[in-house]
Amino acid sequence: MALFLQNLVNALQWGSFYALIALGYSMVYSILMLFNFAHGDIFMVGAYIGVGVAFVLIAMASQGALALPPWAILILTILFAMILTSFVGMLVERIGYRPLRAAPRASAAITGLMIGIILETGNLALLGARRIRFPSLIDTTVYEVGGVFITNTKIIIVVVALLLATAMHLFVRKTKWGLAMRAMAFDYVAVPLMGVSVNAIAALTFALGSALAAAAGILYALAYPVLDPYMGILFGWKAFVAAILGGRGSVMGATLAGFLLGFIEIFAAMIFPSSLRDLIAYSIVLLILIVRPHGFFGEPYSARLRL
Amino acid sequence: MSFLVGEELTGGYGGPDILQGCAIAAERGEITVVVGPNGAGKSTAMRALFGMLNLRSGTVHLDGEDITALAPQARAHKGMGFVPQTDNVFRSMTVQENLEMGAFVRDDDISETLDEVYGLFPALKDKRRQPAGELSGGQRQQVAIGRALMNRPRALMLDEPSAGVSPIVTRELFERIVDIARSGVAVLIVEQNARQALELADKGYVLVQGRNRFTGTGETLLGNPEVRKSFLGG
Numbered sequence: 318m319a320l321f322l323q324n325l326v327n328a329l330q331w332g333s334f335y336a337l338i339a340l341g342y343s344m345v346y347s348i349l350m351l352f353n354f355a356h357g358d359i360f361m362v363g364a365y366i367g368v369g370v371a372f373v374l375i376a377m378a379s380q381g382a383l384a385l386p387p388w389a390i391l392i393l394t395i396l397f398a399m400i401l402t403s404f405v406g407m408l409v410e411r412i413g414y415r416p417l418r419a420a421p422r423a424s425a426a427i428t429g430l431m432i433g434i435i436l437e438t439g440n441l442a443l444l445g446a447r448r449i450r451f452p453s454l455i456d457t458t459v460y461e462v463g464g465v466f467i468t469n470t471k472i473i474i475v476v477v478a479l480l481l482a483t484a485m486h487l488f489v490r491k492t493k494w495g496l497a498m499r500a501m502a503f504d505y506v507a508v509p510l511m512g513v514s515v516n517a518i519a520a521l522t523f524a525l526g527s528a529l530a531a532a533a534g535i536l537y538a539l540a541y542p543v544l545d546p547y548m549g550i551l552f553g554w555k556a557f558v559a560a561i562l563g564g565r566g567s568v569m570g571a572t573l574a575g576f577l578l579g580f581i582e583i584f585a586a587m588i589f590p591s592s593l594r595d596l597i598a599y600s601i602v603l604l605i606l607i608v609r610p611h612g613f614f615g616e617p618y619s620a621r622l623r624l
Numbered sequence: 625m626s627f628l629v630g631e632e633l634t635g636g637y638g639g640p641d642i643l644q645g646c647a648i649a650a651e652r653g654e655i656t657v658v659v660g661p662n663g664a665g666k667s668t669a670m671r672a673l674f675g676m677l678n679l680r681s682g683t684v685h686l687d688g689e690d691i692t693a694l695a696p697q698a699r700a701h702k703g704m705g706f707v708p709q710t711d712n713v714f715r716s717m718t719v720q721e722n723l724e725m726g727a728f729v730r731d732d733d734i735s736e737t738l739d740e741v742y743g744l745f746p747a748l749k750d751k752r753r754q755p756a757g758e759l760s761g762g763q764r765q766q767v768a769i770g771r772a773l774m775n776r777p778r779a780l781m782l783d784e785p786s787a788g789v790s791p792i793v794t795r796e797l798f799e800r801i802v803d804i805a806r807s808g809v810a811v812l813i814v815e816q817n818a819r820q821a822l823e824l825a826d827k828g829y830v831l832v833q834g835r836n837r838f839t840g841t842g843e844t845l846l847g848n849p850e851v852r853k854s855f856l857g858g
Binding site for chain 2: 497506511512513514515
């Protein structure tokens with residue numbers, strides 16, 4: 318039982334990373350009918366920007382320019398990194414995708430792959446091959462509850478991920494801009510008739526998705542502080558799987574699917590040798606998709622997309 | 625100059641010119657109807673007025689202002705509304721969400737306009753929490769028109785409002801459209817259903833192959849033997 322709960326805690330942590338990245342994937346895919354294959358690399362960029370922001374804030378704090386406790390520095394790091402990364406996302410959309418909006422979808426998907434490679438190798442060119450360590454902002458505390466070990470880092474990761482996913486859900490459901498995003502997911506051509514700029518919605522979608530990916534990057538770095546330029550690739554693929562599993566157009570679906578993926582992976586590793594983890598986990602996901610090709614919450618393609 | 629004017633409209637969707645220099649004008653408080661055979665460029669002309677295709681030449685003026693270069697969303701900000709042809713609502717969104725979407729450009733309180741739309745189409749009020757896709761064809765058309773009204777347009781264009789709607793429902797819909805026009809809106813309708821539309825038209829245009837063929841009051845056009853023979857089935 319303790320082993321099960323221990324794995325549950327780990328699954329929640331990994332699910333948090335997947336869910337936050339999957340949200341951005343899912344929104345871009347739902348609203349713009351675009352597979353943004355560079356999204357995993359945006360997660361990587363977000364983590365690196367987080368390192369930069371954290372170093373600046375720590376330096377300011379040590380010089381007395383900023384009297385803040387470590388937790389406040391962490392929150393500020395997440396916020397600033399989210400904002401800065403959202404600009405990276407908008408830039409990617411502006412340069413890489415907008416000129417190709419009327420192009421065949423395959424061309425846009427290839428663009429994503431290229432942007433991904435550019436971001437990875439650009440990072441390499443800029444910072445060199447040495448690995449970079451995320452500064453430890455908070456001391457890790459371990460709590461033991463009934464034989465289950467929970468760290469404060471894990472709690473922060475899961476809580477922040479759930480807060481952000483909820484905020485995104487509310488944004489899409491309750492605000493005017495969220496309404497416009499949902500409308501655009503349904504009909505590309507009709508929204509300008511209501512005075513909505515397709516470009517503005519595209520930029521907003523990329524900004525929000527990239528901000529969430531940046532948050533995921535920093536949360537990941539809290540648990541696994543050593544960063545490298547290729548850290549986003551596998552995460553990107555897995556989050557993509559979660560986005561599709563969640564179903565087109567569903568913020569809730571992408572979030573839950575992200576967590577589900579975490580559970581499947583961790584429990585596959587609990588039962589089978591860990592070298593078989595992804596083999597078993599993604600065979601299960603494949604079976605799920607065969608049974609539910611539209612994912613858990615996606616509408617079957619009743620939505621008519623007029624590109 | 626009329627309130628909404630397109631002149632010398634020439635252009636298409638990138639291929640051959642569908643519009644070959646046609647002109648259309650609509651006045652506030654009036655209903656202007658555009659009819660013509662299939663492929664005459666009726667819908668294309670209306671899209672041209674809303675900026676939805678690249679004109680090779682020609683101009684569009686709204687209330688004396690040259691809006692030829694404006695994108696569709698900018699025209700919506702200027703008070704133009706457009707109701708696309710069939711399957712024109714956001715089906716997975718509720719009726720009310722569709723209407724709220726129509727008021728996207730407004731920052732003021734929309735509740736009064738919402739009441740007005742529900743007053744015009746009472747059936748929608750009972751179904752305001754239902755996904756618009758579950759409504760009948762006629763009611764979906766009401767949602768689409770209501771959505772355009774939410775922006776309090778000064779000019780409203782309707783692309784074949786009778787498409788996919790029964791004749792009785794069409795009659796009702798046309799009565800509401802007359803109400804809308806009489807409230808001071810310049811209404812422009814493109815219709816396949818020429819006779820019924822011309823009956824309520826203050827002004828009518830018959831387009832053929834992207835050019836103006838006949839222009840006159842609805843009554844004149846309905847009485848014109850040539851129009852009757854060629855376009856109204858005798």
